Amino acid sequence: MKYCKKCLMPNTRPRITFDPEGVCNACRYQESKEKIDWAARARELITLCDLHRSNNGEYDCVVPWSGGKDSSTIAYKLKTKYGMNPLLACVSPMLPTAVGNANRETFLNLGFDYVLSRPNQKVHRYLARKFFIERGNPKAAWDAQVNSFPAQVAVQNNIKLVFYAEHGESEYGGEILHKDSSKTRDAEEVYQIQLGDDPRDWSDDTVQKNDLNPYLYPVDGMLGRGIKAYYYAWFEKWHMCENYKFAKDHWDFREATTVDGTWNGWDSIDDKMDPLYYHMQYVKYGFGKALRDAARMIQGGYMGRRKALGLIERNDSEFPETDFEEVCEYLGMPDVRQMIESHRNKDLFVKRDWVLRNPLPKG
Numbered sequence: 342m343k344y345c346k347k348c349l350m351p352n353t354r355p356r357i358t359f360d361p362e363g364v365c366n367a368c369r370y371q372e373s374k375e376k377i378d379w380a381a382r383a384r385e386l387i388t389l390c391d392l393h394r395s396n397n398g399e400y401d402c403v404v405p406w407s408g409g410k411d412s413s414t415i416a417y418k419l420k421t422k423y424g425m426n427p428l429l430a431c432v433s434p435m436l437p438t439a440v441g442n443a444n445r446e447t448f449l450n451l452g453f454d455y456v457l458s459r460p461n462q463k464v465h466r467y468l469a470r471k472f473f474i475e476r477g478n479p480k481a482a483w484d485a486q487v488n489s490f491p492a493q494v495a496v497q498n499n500i501k502l503v504f505y506a507e508h509g510e511s512e513y514g515g516e517i518l519h520k521d522s523s524k525t526r527d528a529e530e531v532y533q534i535q536l537g538d539d540p541r542d543w544s545d546d547t548v549q550k551n552d553l554n555p556y557l558y559p560v561d562g563m564l565g566r567g568i569k570a571y572y573y574a575w576f577e578k579w580h581m582c583e584n585y586k587f588a589k590d591h592w593d594f595r596e597a598t599t600v601d602g603t604w605n606g607w608d609s610i611d612d613k614m615d616p617l618y619y620h621m622q623y624v625k626y627g628f629g630k631a632l633r634d635a636a637r638m639i640q641g642g643y644m645g646r647r648k649a650l651g652l653i654e655r656n657d658s659e660f661p662e663t664d665f666e667e668v669c670e671y672l673g674m675p676d677v678r679q680m681i682e683s684h685r686n687k688d689l690f691v692k693r694d695w696v697l698r699n700p701l702p703k704g
């Protein structure tokens with residue numbers, strides 16, 4: 342494994358690239374933000390909003406929304422600063438946490454309309470289990486729905502604008518397909534890069550083609566109605582720490598007291614499935630949530646490497662113990678430990694805790 346000379350992100354992160362100086366493309370992207378004329382980008386956003394702003398009470402944009410600091414900050418700014426009338430599109434977490442529920446409720450009480458999707462749980466659970474077994478990713482189908490649902494809401498309600506948050510491949514290290522990739526979202530990128538395949542291919546003996554509708558990005562519907570999806574982070578200098586501060590300053594945004602696998606109590610705190618999801622990244626790629634969060638802090642200049650190394654050391658490998666039984670039950674497995682281990686990348690890990698082949702008798 343090679344770690345970025347700046348942010349510590351390893352080269353095992355899918356699709357990340359390193360330059361000859363040993364610095365990753367996420368760090369270089371963050372550096373490039375310093376040269377951007379953000380005032381011009383803000384004017385571009387105003388022009389876009391002017392073009393679509395509703396003056397008859399109808400919704401004029403869709404914001405994919407979880408109640409977390411990022412999506413809530415976007416919705417809040419679009420409504421209060423840019424005078425838009427957003428409809429929030431929320432996909433239910435697989436296993437909602439109390440703090441996530443509280444944050445959603447607090448934010449909605451500020452005066453926002455939202456629609457919630459909790460698709461057929463028989464199918465949703467089946468896909469979670471299937472992709473956990475096959476790919477070590479229990480959230481693959483959920484991810485697809487988070488992508489597709491806001492676009493479906495836009496098509497169904499004929500709302501011409503969708504504001505996704507940030508382009509992850511640019512912001513955090515990955516593959517950039519087009520020059521406009523960090524500005525506008527297209528289905529090709531969602532399927533090819535983010536999901537790695539097309540949900541239309543997910544039918545089998547258990548799941549029928551018709552069951553997969555919640556996971557399909559409505560490409561034709563978007564094109565037909567002239568609906569465009571943008572990344573908000575294109576228009577405004579983006580960092581999770583700024584969104585966190587904004588949320589704390591503007592409403593009673595709550596943090597989680599402890600989260601397995603990280604020191605960070607204010608990011609990805611609304612789903613009990615998330616600690617397993619990030620632990621699987623640790624098992625497969627050798628970096629977990631603590632490193633991911635620390636790398637983003639370093640990239641944005643919010644944390645030094647020394648502090649980051651200590652936090653990663655203490656948290657990154659931590660097992661997702663807290664809601665483990667509930668997670669196992671959701672995935673329909675009595676104990677998912679064996680399955681976790683089966684995904685461990687043996688090239689990255691050394692087994693240290695040797696035990697006797699013939700242990701002592703039990704009694």
Ligand SMILES: [Zn+2]
Pocket residue numbers: 345346347348349350364365366367368369
């Ligand atoms: Zn880096």
